[in-house]
Amino acid sequence: MATIIQGIGAAAALSSSNSFDSKRFHLPSRRSLSERKGSFLVVRSDGRVIPGSNPRGRRTDQLITNAVAAKADASAASTASKPGHELLLFEALREGLEEEMERDPRVCVMGEDVGHYGGSYKVTKGLAPKYGDLRVLDTPIAENSFTGMAIGAAMTGLRPIIEGMNMGFLLLAFNQISNNCGMLHYTSGGQFTIPVVIRGPGGVGRQLGAEHSQRLESYFQSIPGIQMVACSTPYNAKGLMKAAIRSENPVILFEHVLLYNLKERIPDEEYVLSLEEAEMVRPGEHITILTYSRMRYHVMQAAKTLVNKGYDPEVIDIRSLKPFDLYTIGNSVKKTHRVLIVEECMRTGGIGASLTAAISENFHDYLDAPIVCLSSQDVPTPYAGTLEEWTVVQPAQIVAAVEQLCQ
Amino acid sequence: MAFSLRKSKYVIYNNLKTRMGLFGITKNRSCWTSSPTHHHSTPIAAPFVQTFRNTCASFRNTGTLFSARRFESIKAGKQVLDFPGGMVAFTSEMSFISESPKERAHCYRVLDDNGQPIIHQNIVNEEVSITMYAHMVTLQIMDTIFYEAQRQGRISFYLTTNGEEAINIASAAALTIDDLIFPQYREPGVLLWRGFTLQEFANQCFGNKADYGKGRQMPIHYGSNKHNYFTISSTIATQLPHAVGAAYSLKMEKKDACVVTYFGDGGSSEGDFHAALNFAAVMEVPVIFICRNNGWAISTPTSDQFRSDGVVVKGKAYGVRSIRVDGNDALAIYNAVHAAREMAISEHRPILIEALAYRVGHHSTSDDSTKYRPANEIEFWRTSRDPVTRFRKWIESNGWWSGEAESELRSSVRKELLHAIQFAEKVEKPSISNIFTDVYDIPPLNLCEQEISLRETIKRYPEDYPPNVPV
Numbered sequence: 001m002a003t004i005i006q007g008i009g010a011a012a013a014l015s016s017s018n019s020f021d022s023k024r025f026h027l028p029s030r031r032s033l034s035e036r037k038g039s040f041l042v043v044r045s046d047g048r049v050i051p052g053s054n055p056r057g058r059r060t061d062q063l064i065t066n067a068v069a070a071k072a073d074a075s076a077a078s079t080a081s082k083p084g085h086e087l088l089l090f091e092a093l094r095e096g097l098e099e100e101m102e103r104d105p106r107v108c109v110m111g112e113d114v115g116h117y118g119g120s121y122k123v124t125k126g127l128a129p130k131y132g133d134l135r136v137l138d139t140p141i142a143e144n145s146f147t148g149m150a151i152g153a154a155m156t157g158l159r160p161i162i163e164g165m166n167m168g169f170l171l172l173a174f175n176q177i178s179n180n181c182g183m184l185h186y187t188s189g190g191q192f193t194i195p196v197v198i199r200g201p202g203g204v205g206r207q208l209g210a211e212h213s214q215r216l217e218s219y220f221q222s223i224p225g226i227q228m229v230a231c232s233t234p235y236n237a238k239g240l241m242k243a244a245i246r247s248e249n250p251v252i253l254f255e256h257v258l259l260y261n262l263k264e265r266i267p268d269e270e271y272v273l274s275l276e277e278a279e280m281v282r283p284g285e286h287i288t289i290l291t292y293s294r295m296r297y298h299v300m301q302a303a304k305t306l307v308n309k310g311y312d313p314e315v316i317d318i319r320s321l322k323p324f325d326l327y328t329i330g331n332s333v334k335k336t337h338r339v340l341i342v343e344e345c346m347r348t349g350g351i352g353a354s355l356t357a358a359i360s361e362n363f364h365d366y367l368d369a370p371i372v373c374l375s376s377q378d379v380p381t382p383y384a385g386t387l388e389e390w391t392v393v394q395p396a397q398i399v400a401a402v403e404q405l406c407q
Numbered sequence: 408m409a410f411s412l413r414k415s416k417y418v419i420y421n422n423l424k425t426r427m428g429l430f431g432i433t434k435n436r437s438c439w440t441s442s443p444t445h446h447h448s449t450p451i452a453a454p455f456v457q458t459f460r461n462t463c464a465s466f467r468n469t470g471t472l473f474s475a476r477r478f479e480s481i482k483a484g485k486q487v488l489d490f491p492g493g494m495v496a497f498t499s500e501m502s503f504i505s506e507s508p509k510e511r512a513h514c515y516r517v518l519d520d521n522g523q524p525i526i527h528q529n530i531v532n533e534e535v536s537i538t539m540y541a542h543m544v545t546l547q548i549m550d551t552i553f554y555e556a557q558r559q560g561r562i563s564f565y566l567t568t569n570g571e572e573a574i575n576i577a578s579a580a581a582l583t584i585d586d587l588i589f590p591q592y593r594e595p596g597v598l599l600w601r602g603f604t605l606q607e608f609a610n611q612c613f614g615n616k617a618d619y620g621k622g623r624q625m626p627i628h629y630g631s632n633k634h635n636y637f638t639i640s641s642t643i644a645t646q647l648p649h650a651v652g653a654a655y656s657l658k659m660e661k662k663d664a665c666v667v668t669y670f671g672d673g674g675s676s677e678g679d680f681h682a683a684l685n686f687a688a689v690m691e692v693p694v695i696f697i698c699r700n701n702g703w704a705i706s707t708p709t710s711d712q713f714r715s716d717g718v719v720v721k722g723k724a725y726g727v728r729s730i731r732v733d734g735n736d737a738l739a740i741y742n743a744v745h746a747a748r749e750m751a752i753s754e755h756r757p758i759l760i761e762a763l764a765y766r767v768g769h770h771s772t773s774d775d776s777t778k779y780r781p782a783n784e785i786e787f788w789r790t791s792r793d794p795v796t797r798f799r800k801w802i803e804s805n806g807w808w809s810g811e812a813e814s815e816l817r818s819s820v821r822k823e824l825l826h827a828i829q830f831a832e833k834v835e836k837p838s839i840s841n842i843f844t845d846v847y848d849i850p851p852l853n854l855c856e857q858e859i860s861l862r863e864t865i866k867r868y869p870e871d872y873p874p875n876v877p878v
Contacts, residue, residue: 134655134658134659135659137655137690139686140685140689142682142686144682145647145648145679145682145686148645148648148651148652148683149648149651149652152648152652152655153655155649155652156587157660158655175645176648179640184640187624188637189630190621191638192638249847249848276851
C-alpha cells in the first residue's frame with residue numbers, strides 16, 4: 001500500500017505558514033513503518049522527503065522543532081482561510097470509517113445497533129443508509145459470536161470492523177479474540193490473515209456504573225498477535241481508524257466515552273497515522289509524563305499548573321498500547337531522566353504496570369528516580385459522580401507527583 | 408390490572424393509560440412490522456380495543472401488561488394479537504408445549520444395514536461411488552496407522568475418525584471445491600477428499616518444515632487455504648460463528664458457493680452454537696451446519712449433554728431448516744448435503760444436518776474410552792454398524808468392486824502411508840525463526856528482541872539445544 005504520511009509539523013515546514021492550529025506534532029516514520037511492503041513517502045519534520053527509508057541507522061532524529069509548546073497565536077498569522085474542517089471526535093471516527101468504506105468495498109461494520117440506529121455513540125450514523133444493511137450489519141446480542149463471525153469473514157477476505165457497544169462487553173468476546181483472532185494467522189502458518197478492527201467506547205466518566213466502566217486494555221495486553229491503540233483527539237482518532245482498517249493485523253482501537261465530543265480542526269486531505277507511534281504532546285526538559293486517552297487532558301491541565309510553578313514537563317501520548325513506542329519514549333527518558341506514567345487503568349496489571357517494567361528494563365541507566373505510575377484504584381467503578389471522579393487520577397495528584405519526582 | 412368490563416370504550420382507554428402507564432394506543436401499525444422476511448397479513452384499519460371481555464381472560468392467561476397496547480379482534484371468535492414479531496392466535500386452553508415429542512424426529516437413510524437401497528431411487532454413479540469408497544478406506548487406514556505411530560511415540564497426538572468415515576467423505580463428495588470448510592477436528596476426510604495428500608497429512612502430524620502450519624499446531628490441526636479448509640483450532644464450536652461470517656462474506660460477494668461447518672454433539676452445548684444458528688437465520692446466509700452426533704463428548708454421553716431430541720430439533724428453535732440423517736449411510740449423507748447445498752445457495756438460508764453416528768474410537772490418543780463405556784458396545788458398533796462395510800456391500804452388489812480390488816487398495820494405501828510417515832519423520836523441523844514470524848505481519852520490536860535473546864542463549868549453550876531443529 002502506498003500511503004503518504006504527513007506530520008503536522010512536516011506539513012507546516014512544507015508550506016510557509018503554520019496552517020494548522022492544533023498543537024500536536026508526531027514523529028513520522030519508524031522502523032516498522034518502512035519495513036512494510038509497498039512504497040512510502042516519508043515526510044520528515046524538516047520537510048525532507050525520503051522514499052521508504054530505514055531510519056534504524058538514523059540516530060540524529062530531531063525530536064521536536066517548533067510546533068508544540070507554541071500557543072495558538074502562532075497560527076493566528078493565517079486565519080484568513082483556515083484550511084481543514086472542524087469536527088467532533090466521533091465525527092472524525094466516522095469520517096475515517098466512511099473514507100475507508102468508500103475506498104475498499106470489502107470494509108464492513110458489524111455490531112449491536114450500528115445500522116439504522118447509528119451506534120450508541122453515533123460513530124456509524126448515516127452509514128447504513130449509504131452502504132446498505134449488509135455492509136453495516138446489526139447483529140443479535142452475542143458478542144463472542146459476532147466477533148467470531150467477523151473473524152470468519154476476515155479469513156475469507158472481508159475487512160470487518162467490530163463495534164463493541166461498550167468495551168466491557170468485549171469480555172464476552174475474549175475467547176474469540178484470544179484464541180482465534182490473535183492466533184489463527186500464526187497457527188495456520190500464515191495462510192489465513194485476520195485484518196479485523198475491534199473498536200468501542202470504554203473508560204470511566206459518564207456514571208455508567210461498574211460494568212460499563214471497564215478498561216479492557218489491561219486485560220487484552222497479553223494476547224499475542226493483536227495490536228492495541230488508543231485515540232485521544234479527533235486528529236489521531238481519524239488517522240488511527242484508517243490505519244487500523246488498512247492494517248493486516250487485528251487491531252483493537254480504544255475510544256473513551258468522555259472524549260467523543262471533543263472538537264478540533266483536522267486536515268481536509270487524506271492522512272493515515274502510524275499504529276506503532278507515540279505522539280509528542282508537549283516537549284519539555286524536566287520530566288517525561290506518559291499517558292494516553294482521556295488522561296492526556298488531565299495531564300495537560302496539570303501541565304498548565306506545573307508550567308506556572310516553573311516546571312517544564314514533556315508530555316507524550318503513547319497512543320500505541322501494544323507494542324509500546326519505546327523509541328520515542330526512550331529518547332524522552334534519556335533527555336529528562338524522570339518518568340511519570342498517568343493512566344486510567346487499575347493499579348494491578350494495567351498498561352502502566354507493563355510500561356513501568358519495559359522502561360525499567362530498557363532505560364534503567366538513564367533514570368534519576370524510580371518510575372512513578374499513577375493509576376486508578378483496584379476497585380470497581382462506583383456510580384456516584386463524586387466517587388467516580390476520585391477513582392481516576394486528578395490533575396492535582398499529577399502536579400503533586402511531579403513535584404515530588406523533581407525534588 | 409383489574410378493571411370493570413362494563414365501562415365505555417373511552418373510559419376503558421383512559422383507565423388503561425392511567426393504570427398501566429401505557430404510551431397510549433397508537434393508530435399507526437407500521438412501526439411494528441419486523442424484518443422483510445416475516446409475512447404479515449394486511450394491516451388492519453381499526454386500531455382500538457373492541458371487546459375487553461375475552462381479552463381480560465387472556466390477560467390472566469398470558470399475564471402480559473402491555474398486550475392492551477396493540478389489540479385487535481379480527482374475525483368473530485378468533486382472537487389474534489400482533490406482538491412484536493408477528494401475529495399469534497390466542498387460545499383459552501392452557502397447555503404447555505411438551506418437553507419431548509411423542510416420536511423422535513425421523514432419520515433419513517438410503518441404504519439398509521446390508522447396503523441395499525430401501526427404495527428405488529437415483530443414486531450416485533459408479534465413478535463417484537468408487538472414489539468415495541476408496542477415500543473411506545484410505546481414511547480408515549490413515550487412522551489406524553497414525554494411531555499406531557502415536558502409540559510408538561513417533562507423533563505426540565492423534566484423533567481418529569472411526570465410525571464417522573461416511574460423514575467425512577460423503578459430505579465432502581457432495582460439495583464443490585469452492586465451498587468453504589470450517590471443521591472441528593474430526594473431519595480430516597473432507598480434506599482428504601479435496602486432494603490433501605497422505606504426505607501432507609504426515610507432515611502436519613510430524614510438524615516438520617513442509618507443514619503448512621510451520622509446526623505451530625498439534626497434530627491433526629490441519630489447515631490449507633488452497634483447499635478452502637480453514638485451520639483447525641482446538642477450541643470447541645468457535646468455528647461456527649466463523650462459518651457464519653464467511654457465509655456473510657460469500658453473500659456480500661454473491662458467490663455460487665456455500666460454507667460447511669462441522670461440530671459434535673458436545674459442541675452443540677457451547678454458546679457459540681446457539682448464536683451462530685441464530686445469526687445465520689437472521690442474516691440469511693448460505694451455511695450448512697453438520698452435527699456429528701456420535702453419542703459421546705469424551706466421556707459425556709448425550710443424555711448428560713442435552714435433554715432435547717438430539718440436535719436436529721434445535722434448528723427449528725432458531726428458524727433453521729433441519730434434517731436428521733443416518734451418519735453411517737454414505738448415500739444418505741451425500742443426498743442430504745447435496746440438497747442442503749442447493750437450498751443454502753439458491754434460497755440464502757442456513758441448513759442444519761444432524762448425522763447420527765457412533766464414535767467407535769477413543770476421543771483421542773489421550774483417552775481410553777473403555778473406562779466409561781462397555782467394550783462390547785464399542786465392538787458392536789465397530790463391526791455390525793461399520794459405515795465402510797455397509798457401503799462396500801452396496802458397491803459390491805452393483806458389481807463395481809471386488810475382493811481383489813479391496814486388498815489391492817488397502818495394501819497400496821498402507822504402503823504409501825508408511826512411506827509418507829518415514830519420509831516425514833526425516834524431514835527437518837521448522838527453524839527457530841518460525842516462533843516469531845506470523846504473529847504479526849511484520850515482527851515488532853519486542854519480538855525481534857526476544858528472538859535475539861533466544862539466539863544468544865542457543866549460541867551460549869548449544870549442548871542444550873535439540874540437534875534436529877535448525878536454528
